[in-house]
Amino acid sequence: MAYSEQVIDHYENPRNVGKMNDHDDNIGTGMVGAPACGDVMRLQIKVSEDGIIEDAKFKTYGCGSAIASSSLVTEWVKGMTLDQAQELKNTKIAEELALPPVKIHCSVLAEDAIKAAVADYKEKQAKKQ
Amino acid sequence: MMDITQNYFEFLALPVTYQLDLQALAERSRELQKTLHPDRFSHLSDRERRLSVQYTAYLNEAVSTLKNPLSRAQYLLKLEGIDTFSETQVQLDPMFLMQQMELRESLEEVAGSSDPGAEIEALQVTVDREMKSLRDEFDSYYKQSTPTALEAAAVSVRKMQFIDKLGREIEALEDQLFDE
Numbered sequence: 580m581a582y583s584e585q586v587i588d589h590y591e592n593p594r595n596v597g598k599m600n601d602h603d604d605n606i607g608t609g610m611v612g613a614p615a616c617g618d619v620m621r622l623q624i625k626v627s628e629d630g631i632i633e634d635a636k637f638k639t640y641g642c643g644s645a646i647a648s649s650s651l652v653t654e655w656v657k658g659m660t661l662d663q664a665q666e667l668k669n670t671k672i673a674e675e676l677a678l679p680p681v682k683i684h685c686s687v688l689a690e691d692a693i694k695a696a697v698a699d700y701k702e703k704q705a706k707k708q
Numbered sequence: 709m710m711d712i713t714q715n716y717f718e719f720l721a722l723p724v725t726y727q728l729d730l731q732a733l734a735e736r737s738r739e740l741q742k743t744l745h746p747d748r749f750s751h752l753s754d755r756e757r758r759l760s761v762q763y764t765a766y767l768n769e770a771v772s773t774l775k776n777p778l779s780r781a782q783y784l785l786k787l788e789g790i791d792t793f794s795e796t797q798v799q800l801d802p803m804f805l806m807q808q809m810e811l812r813e814s815l816e817e818v819a820g821s822s823d824p825g826a827e828i829e830a831l832q833v834t835v836d837r838e839m840k841s842l843r844d845e846f847d848s849y850y851k852q853s854t855p856t857a858l859e860a861a862a863v864s865v866r867k868m869q870f871i872d873k874l875g876r877e878i879e880a881l882e883d884q885l886f887d888e
Contacts, residue, residue: 610805613796614866617873619808640812684796 582643583677589647594654597636599623604707607700609692613684618645622692624656624664626700632656632664637692644682648672648689656693665697710740710763715787716770726784726847728774737771777839778868781846785865788858792865800866808870811835815877824885828878835875842868 582590599606601623609622618641625634635653639646651672656664672678672686710719717724720736744764752760773779782792811834818827842864849861 610802610809612800612805612808612870614792614798614800614869615794615796617870619805619812619870621805621809638809638813640809687797 585676586643586647586678589650589676590643593637593646593650595634595636595650596638598638599625599634599636604703605700607696607698607703609695609697609699611688611691611695613641613645613688615684616641616645618642618685618688620645620649620688620692622649622652622689622696624693624696624700626661630661632659632661641688642682642685644676644678644685645688647676648678648686649692651675652689652693661697661700664693667693710744710766712762712766716774716783719766719770720774722774724784724787726781726843726850728780730775733771733774737767740767777843778865778872781843781850781861781865781868784850785858785862788853790858790862792862792869798866801863804867804870808874811874812877815874815881818881819885828882828885831878832875835871835878838871839868839875842871 598621599608601608603625605626605628607624607626610620611622612619618639620637620639620641622637623635624632627633635656637649637653639649652667655667667690669683669686669690672689673683676686678686712719715724720733720740722728722732722736741764744760744767773783785792811831814827815831818824818831821827846861846864846868849857849864
């Protein structure tokens with residue numbers, strides 16, 4: 580199957596690959612996976628005191644579309660509020676990357692990952708209080 | 709006569725169980741293959757020959773599905789109405805995913821290590837151990853056969869899918885590093 584130029588670009592030059600300290604209070608971590616293809620994705624956000632996402636990192640073991648989807652999300656969410664990030668839709672990711680129908684689930688995985696990261700951050704904050 | 713509306717186990721006249729006797733599977737497969745041999749059909753009508761092609765395809769599908777411990781588990785669940793063959797949207801235990809992430813990170817570091825052979829072997833041991841324990845776990849849930857137990861069996865299968873993928877990646881790396 581042919582990948583779109585956008586996917587190849589993210590695949591060859593992934594943005595924001597890496598890891599942040601999961602134990603820090605201002606870090607939210609989302610871990611998701613897709614059993615059918617065995618893909619694993621970790622997406623982390625660093626949140627400022629006024630609730631803005633300052634930084635985002637990801638690591639994905641999976642196909643080009645899964646890597647590109649998570650790479651794109653880390654680019655997009657920087658500067659967003661938590662609410663904005665939580666409203667990110669997989670359809671926007673799929674559209675931007677021109678994903679074919681069989682690869683839509685990769686964008687869903689990335690959406691799930693950012694949602695999980697925001698939820699994890701909120702849970703940490705709630706525990707602090 | 710053979711009947712492709714039967715499930716794979718019935719088709720092969722084998723008991724519906726996860727602890728499948730692989731030797732019996734091979735024997736049954738050979739017997740059926742013999743009766744399906746194209747030479748035996750040369751005198752038959754087109755319709756009968758077409759049927760024999762269909763039977764052969766079904767037989768091959770049945771054998772390859774039941775032989776592999778992962779697809780056998782998936783097939784058993786499918787017979788119970790739980791389809792894990794192509795699901796993409798499921799919640800997974802974050803601790804398990806974390807471990808999968810770490811195993812893949814270790815695999816990524818193999819090529820640059822001082823003794824890649826030993827590193828790969830260690831990972832292979834982990835994969836085999838995890839797979840074995842997931843198979844046992846699946847079998848015990850499957851045998852309980854209550855809806856809750858079958859759902860737990862599906863969780864074991866989903867985990868097996870990740871381990872299986874890792875196993876294939878280890879093999880691929882091994883080929884790449886040592887098969888010059």
